[in-house]
Amino acid sequence: MNNVFVYCEIEGTTVAEVSQELLTKGRKLANELGVELDAVVVGTGIKDKVESQILPYGVDKLFVFDAEGLFPYTSAPHTDILVNLFKEEKPQICLMGATVIGRDLGPRVSSSLTSGLTADCTQLEIGSYEDKKTGKIYNGLLYQIRPAFGGNIVATIVNPDHRPQMATVRSGVMEQAIYDGKAKNDVVYADVAKYVPTTDFVVKVLDRHVEAAKHNLKGAPIVVAGGYGVGSKAGFDQLALLAKELHGEVGASRAAVDAGWADHDRQIGQTGLTVHPKVYIACGISGQIQHISGMQDSGIIISINNDPDAPINKIADYIINGTVEEVVPKLIKYYKQNSK
């Protein structure tokens, strides 16, 4: 009762990273609220294969639903598992990935339970809320913080009267860390037939092609992008180091791609990807309009350039006048020193 629940998404028998990130976040929220962290995983042939990928993140109770037909994911069986499980367990919070699956499943569960759901949260916090109409004060609510309105505003959403408070979060937004405290680590192997009527298995997956993603540039909260001013392929290795430290991804301008320093699928701009990360670090990018059109919606733009008149500086929040090879190693060094 009243616990924090995380729906763990799987591909085959591999638990998605976003789910592990949410377990880490869920553990913190549960600790703050003084409740348990529970998890649920649904698939086929997953028993004894997924537990070790979930329990170390501080899970008190893991519900495993393992039966034929539960992988690949289809909407109805997974919905009924969560709806029926939540009717029994009555969690106060439910988190899932803002993935194709999470955004298919979350709204269905929330619609069935008439609970509120907030999509694509970028922050989750616990706090209080006063209903201005009734004057009633709510404590210990989940603040579901997300960009809205095309990313032009950030809204804090609460869900005062309905449970569970549901939120989805994109991969890479939250930190992922094994829990160093104590958790119960109980595992329940559920009787799937009690939760899922056979009539749920109506949508058939005929064919499926999945490739492991080479990068998550589009959804990355931090992008370290390099242009011709990076100067060399070795310079891009430095950018990759910085991106790794910041849990971000490496992007490139067309000039850098044309020079062969970065793969074509990392190109940002009109003929490449459009990104809108929280932080965009433009390294040695002059800022042609074609490039700017692909990244101008970024939250904070940091430009590193030894040309003070580079066009990108006009839209940058921070302009560092210097060379990439001088500044990037310093960013790495001071980030390591100061982030704890």
Add this chain to the structure above:
Amino acid sequence: MKLKIVVLAKQVPDTRNVGKDAMTAEGTVNRAALPAIFNPEDLNALEQALRLKDQNPGSTVGILTMGPPRAGEIIRQGLYRGTDTGWLLTDRLFAGADTLATSYALATGIQKIGHVDIVIGGRQAIDGDTAQVGPQVAQKLGLNQVTYAEEIIKVEDGKATIRRHIDGGVETVETPLPVVITVNGSAAPCRPCNAKLVMKYKYATCPMERKGDEPWTNLYAERPYLTLNQWSVADVDGDAAQCGLSGSPTKVKAVKNIVFQAKESKSLTGSDVDVEGLITELLDEKIIG
């Protein structure tokens, strides 16, 4: 087979082209300063619906939308492209709806329309980006759903075969009808308006859109197809408590304007002091974690 198709479409502010007047000083959205457009992915959905109509003679396509009276424009935009009809859910009681209350309203509208084979809409609207309304409608109606669809490959023998986007790939699924489908932006773009249909329907309006003194007012008596369906909460036998603000479990606690405008940049050098200062500032502001 003859299909009855309902397209869920939304009139949205054009959040991709936010000018400097789009936000008030308090950080709230100044909707009046933004042009209202047909939600882009709903246009992808409309195209899939019109293709099904082309392939299955005798099929009908109608647009269901919820909004203020001016959202009748969405229905006209459909008629210009070849839809047969439309329904506007408009009532002050619908206002302030979150996705759950919106899906309740749309679901009651669909029940009022009667048996439907395919309900289809865009994956998400650009003002909210939640992708929730389609699945919530499906759940409320007890229908199957296929989200992130890129192409409806075929519909025959009461089943639809659909190619859909999944994380890191694609999937082909087969679902019995009736089904709710949401369409991804990577699906085919929508056909343009047909000039003849524009001429035919340009004065098609919902009663609430009319001012009463336009020169073409006399047309409405002789051409009934120019009067679009307009439904209130009572018309769809809706429960007002589940509509609008009162039917919305989520509440907005705070809104912060992060609109990107000409800004005051901070200039730094590449010195150790400046770089470390920047890093600590970003960490303190929780801009980086």
